[in-house]
Amino acid sequence: MTQATKDHTVHVGLPNALWAPAAAALALIVLPLVGLIVRTPWNRFFGLITSESAITALELSLRTAAVSTLLCVLFGGPLAVVLARGRLPGMRMLRSVVLLPLVLPPVVGGLALLYLLGHSGFAGQALDAVFGIQVPFTTAAVVLAQTFVAMPFLVVSLEGALRIGGERFETVGATLGASPWMVFRRITVPLILPGLGSGMVLAFARCLGEFGATIAFAGSLEGVTRTLPLEVYLQREVDVDGAVALSLVLVVVAIVVIAVARPRAAEGLR
């Protein structure tokens, strides 16, 4: 089966057998959202999403997600460049390690952070002894948990952008007398800005939705560690209407993020 399109190119047709499962997959993604929208208590909606606890949670979520995204850029950015351009042995294994938070259940990540930085963890004990700092169950713990789970999104999309671009322009820069630092600053960074943008949006979205690692490592203290997803979970126990309304807020934020980043994000991850 072939079909002609507007630009007169002829594409090989799709097998009919694919349409039904594809539609089912799409339905699985879209229908729950419809269910959520149908269930939303529209008469109380505005009041629910502007309650003091909701606003506090949303503020905390936005603040921590922003800081986490920044940390992802400051540390994950250089990591992506090293992974894409570095010539060290074992680079392939490092690349897989970076993907770990992506495939690990977030709650496991949170526990791992707890047993590193908690009062029984060796790093936690050292921090407490030397600086008197206790990380778990603080806003800093929220930021760390979010950075942990979001880092692969930034690294992967940035590394993809670096690989697609290749090293050709950097080589030209070197033959023009530019030091590695100048090449990085004036050629590498400007050329990967689109990839960086999409990576940041994806990382931010992942931070905003973070639940498992946060609750395991940071707990759920209002105003300190109770982010919006945690608030939704808590509300579900006491007032289902509130949970649904806040869920819808998260859905809207997610859709906005996807609308802004999707085309480029797809390129970055290719």
Place this chain on the structure above:
Amino acid sequence: MSSGLYAHVAVQREGFSLDAEVEVGLGEVLAVLGRNGSGKSTLLSAIAGLLYPDRGRIVLDDRVLTDTAGRIQVPPFRRRIGLLAQQPLLFPHMSVLDNVAFGPRAAGVRKREARQAAMTHLAEVDATEFAARRPARLSGGQAQRIALARALATGPDLLLLDEPLSAVDIEVAPALRALLRSLLWDRLTVIVTHQVIDALVLADRVVVLEGGKVVEQGLTMDVLTRPRSVFAARLAGLNLVPGTAVPNGLKVADGTELTGASEAIDGEPAVAVFSPGAVTVHVDQPTGSARNVIRDRVTALEPQGALIRVRGSGGVAADITPASAVELGLSSGSGVWFVVKATELAVHPTHGHHAVTAGDPPDVEGAAAAAAWSSADH
């Protein structure tokens, strides 16, 4: 040699090996000819510092850039070697002007002065009108001219050209080649190419690489008119007649004048280039205008694919069908007239003039005289 380039590069890879030594004197242009996989690009990468050879030593103007024995490898950005590749590779996020100013900026020149210098170099390649443009809005030929300006703006001690004309449109290649000639003639340059015309127009000397080895080297005209290696012969494959450029053509040492499209300046050394396929063979003196007629005697008839190659004693070769050969009754010793249409003959400037000043005058003159009327072909 105290000034210039000395490079010995040996690289061994699976299914590929390179072990070549080249020298380029002060202000000289060297062409490295070879087919794909002959190692010419690897040689260039090693000189540019983009590849560390297994064994080798590269010295530029008394500066040791690579020495595998002493474990020396100067990084590319400290070599002061410019590189112009097949693709212009202009930085897409900068204007044309900032592309050209990049080198001076990297050398620590202030932004304003760097841009002024860039403007001067853009003027050299006749591209000032594009200064404010983004590279995406340039044609391939324009972009390559600007890439040349960018490479020259750093004031490199050595310029490396890697097939600089192979990716530009065939219509703009001659103009770009002429530009390269005008900008490179007194500049230490190594140009890698598989185009005979590039070597002919741009280079004082030629090195032929085959299977990673230097199989032939010498003055450009010598190598191309009297190729000793199989590859150089196949590469050349063209009739080359040296002489002096005159309006609309070329005057040969014996006084014969040939007419054709000319890129050379009157009175300068030049060479008429035409393919054996463009030559017709007559046993009676032909008539008609706009034709170049060369009287000669057949020395050999050789099969050339489905055709017969007729070789003249002066070196001109012609490819004709076996039927014509029979019809003309050709045999070794036959007197013939070789005829080439003016539209099939091109006159290119050569580097003979420069070679005379830089090299060994009597030798060069002798070589040119001996090369007269010889042809390079299969």
